[in-house]
Amino acid sequence: MSHTPAPPCVAPDVDETRRRLLFGASALPVVAGAGLSIGPQSAQASLKTSARIVIAGSGLGGLAIASRLSRELDGAKITIIDRTTSPATPSWRPASGR
Numbered sequence: 001m002s003h004t005p006a007p008p009c010v011a012p013d014v015d016e017t018r019r020r021l022l023f024g025a026s027a028l029p030v031v032a033g034a035g036l037s038i039g040p041q042s043a044q045a046s047l048k049t050s051a052r053i054v055i056a057g058s059g060l061g062g063l064a065i066a067s068r069l070s071r072e073l074d075g076a077k078i079t080i081i082d083r084t085t086s087p088a089t090p091s092w093r094p095a096s097g098r
Contacts, residue, residue: 051076058082 053069055062058080066078 046072046074048074049076053078055080 051073053073053076055066055078062080062082066080069076069078
């Protein structure tokens with residue numbers, strides 16, 4: 001009676017799986033930002049308004065949406081707030097924590 005062994009179960013290479021995960025995660029900001037730029041870009045504001053808009057956070061997303069809103073809304077007052085209390089306060093800390 002001849003018995004041929006089953007081929008070993010091959011798990012995906014950990015490095016390949018990690019590479020795919022990191023590649024997919026690195027594409028998220030590009031895909032998310034693509035939604036901001038879809039559609040025709042007009043040279044002038046398309047909507048007159050007297051709205052007051054507050055954007056919490058001066059990161060890439062906050063600045064991008066503020067820029068977009070300032071182009072699209074004529075007369076809107078846009079305010080960006082951030083958690084830093086002073087313009088002289090650095091947004092980073094040394095590794096020593098001092």
